[in-house]
Amino acid sequence: MKTIPFFFASAALTLAAASPTTAQEPGAMPDFEGATWFNTPALSMADMEGRAVMVEVFRTW
């Protein structure tokens, strides 16, 4: 398994030092608030816990 690139790790340290209330770590999947879902009931971050998730970012064109 590949590890999270160094950029993300160092950015995380910088952010942690600058802001102790950082809501989201770099490289962490953001929440799906306000999303519109198809083919499934709306999924939440809790549904992703411990799971392998394959994401494909696409455009219809």
Add this chain to the structure above:
Amino acid sequence: MGQIPHLNSEWEKGNAKGLVVISVTDEPVELVEPWIAANNVTHPVVILSDKKLEDVIGVAGFPTSAVFLDKALQWKGHPSEAGGALGSARKAGRSDSMYPKKLGKVIKAWNGGERTKALSELYKSMPKLEGSDLDWAGRWDGFMKNESAKAFQRSSEMIEAGFWFRGLQLAQPYLGKDSEYPRVDETRSHLAMMQEEPGYAKEIKGGELYVEAQLLERQREYLEAFKVYKKIMKKSADTAIAGHAEAAAKSLIDGYKPGFKETCPKCDRRSHAACEKHRENVKL
């Protein structure tokens, strides 16, 4: 677009073993919904209007794939190269389905297009469920009812616009025997009224052919699609669908599409206009 069968297959084989597959876009519902239907997309698709997820992944082009494990990015790249990272994440990740096992019949019926059966299976299983299983059942209940409401609304709009067959196709999966979806009686009575209309049989037959022609267009078989549109104009003359077929055939002519060959370097790959050599001189 070539990735869809692969993603569908990963989802269908993998979701029972813990894998989640999601296609993500920021485009409007009006574009995404028909795209899902036209491409038979069965795995979860989400519209995220903010670009937070794309920023986390670092998307530079489309399509881009990413593999997450326990919500942390493990890999990103071209979809064709995701295999190794995905295999590792799956080995390390949970192996139980995200959906409860007890809703297996519901989900199987839904994914198999048996919409009426899916809801009745859900209601059969609900009294035996508790905790997070019951919570999931509630989520599926809301989702299925919302889908049926959308289908009935769209069906009504399609019929109003003169696409009777398409309207029928959209509503029918929710109208099986003993259907428990809301607005079933109302929808059935609208469809029954439509069947009383003169020219109903011609509209439906023409509509079936129209769907076939649209499929041919998607396969870039423009000449064959044109021939089907002409057939509709002849066989379903004086119907709403014949009017739509005429407009579609005219649009093909105006775009010089009949005769387009993907392998020809002179045919326009962007607009799909055929080059002079391949252009078919078709007329309405």
